[in-house]
Amino acid sequence: MSTDSSALRRRSLSGPTMGTRYSAVFFAPGDLHEQKLAAALQAAVDRVDCQMSSWKPESDLNCLNGAATGVWVPVPAELMFVLQGSLRIGQQSQGAFDIGVGDLVGAWGFGVRPAPADDLPLGPVVPRPATTAEALELDPPLRRARKHAPLALDLSGIAKGFGVDEMARVMRQFSIPAWLVGIDGEMRAGGAKPDGTPWAVAHERPVRGVREAMGVIELEDRAVATSGNYRHYRDIGTRTISHTMDPRSGQPLENGLASVTVLADTCMEADAWATAFLVMGDVAGPRLAQVMGMDAIFVLANGTVLGRP
Template sequence: MSTELTAAERRSLNGTTMGTRYSAVFFAPAGLDETKLAAALQATLDRVDRQMSTWKPESDLNRLNGAAVRVWVPVPAELMFVLQASLRIRRQSQCAFDIGVGDLVAAWGFGAHAAPPGHVPTDPVVPQAAITSEALELDPHLHRARKHAPVALDLSGIAKGFGVDEMARVMREFSIRTWLVGIDGEMRAGGAKPDGTPWVVAHERPVRGVREAMGVIELEDRAVATSGNYRHYRDIGARTISHTMDPRRGLPLVNGLTSVTVTADTCMEADAWATAFLVMGETAGPRLAKAMGLDVIFVRADGTVLDWA
């Protein structure tokens, strides 16, 4: 990299986290210590992963999952914040978003504890998510949590968004005012670019096996996240099984939507609501999005776009 950087030089960093990659694009003066910034971003994301991963046996989330019923478990502040947000969004979404789907996800062959390929549950999987709000008790004052039923928690629908928000916090701590950070398809922008134009991210066409944009989304001090059934799925015989579960039915999601994209103030909120609206479907989802005043793009399986802004 050239050492003769202008006051608004475009720079970029990237690395690995949560089984995928993170990226940071920003404009900063020559005096910025890029090595320290990269280390801070990586350390922050490693901490989130250490706390919230279902893939790491020693994660704080897995300690809670593995604890006996009614035994209090110490919970770090970041994980407590995400658990509280998860229960709130569960209530607001009428149970369409629920982190208690761990057993359901595994039973249908997804996630860290996936059943063998080709396995189809022969008995109905009890939707533990249906009682998550009663099964999980949080004590934020003493930084602890406990379960009242053997529910398996899965934060895959919200943790990446929170990780992006943590990246945003690091950028602000380094006094960087203009940036775009992201983990996979979850993105958050800080400010506008130096020329005054907003950041632009692609709105991906939700077609299996195809990576192309169907449009663009402009961001300025906003976050965006997409949830869909076109990337992660399993084919079992003639059936295609979505990795997104409907916690209300205790089954893989089946409805007329193929993707939902949400823009919000934080990426955590955008991430969770994208999943919630996808589960709610093409009628209830847009109705609630409109009532909440959220900016949401719904795409039906036939390619029809419903744009709620």
């Protein structure tokens, strides 16, 4: 396939996935078989959804969630990779990122069958008999996992990012020289545009009910993801409840941050770390990001911006 920049045409594709839509914008030569690319992208995100969805009863994740303790459950390679990454980031973030919050998410009305707001107690107690690292055992060589304690896993803070990485893998397989793929606000870019400029992604202002950019992030062979409390929340009485859970307190997240945006080499890493830093708050989050040498933007509830990519 020719990659002469003069022969490249801008194209776009999109399709349904994970309760939203994926998007792909790219420059490719005229001989690209667009229908094959579209089918490959759809297959990639469908595979992630079928393996990692909390909403599909038959997903591999829910098979593991529904298994009895002590029973080995087969785990496909992609799910195993995400589980391994989740446990690693959970350890590196000192528990701020924790995929074992499925019961907690459900208790606060954000699960598969959310309770009516009026029926939710202010402060449901969800017992945590063990940490996720203690309760979940992975056997990567045999692609299997088992629980040693009751545990409901939720991959909503990392699965979309991995789905974007799978789309990136497809774009590379098709030898497309310049592309930007995404699912919601999780984005990854490959190469620069034919004119040599990087891809531009809006950095959204974290204000409820408003769609407005507060800046632009330039991407070239990088990924970006944002976590915040301004899109998914519930009003219970006079209290606004964030969909992000603090696994350390067992409560919906309440701190001085409105959003965290992270740039990384993969979208899975950016996605998970955006959640971890958001949970850590406006002091510990920026401090760890600096120690780890990660590019992150922290937006406080009062609009103050900490850090720049």
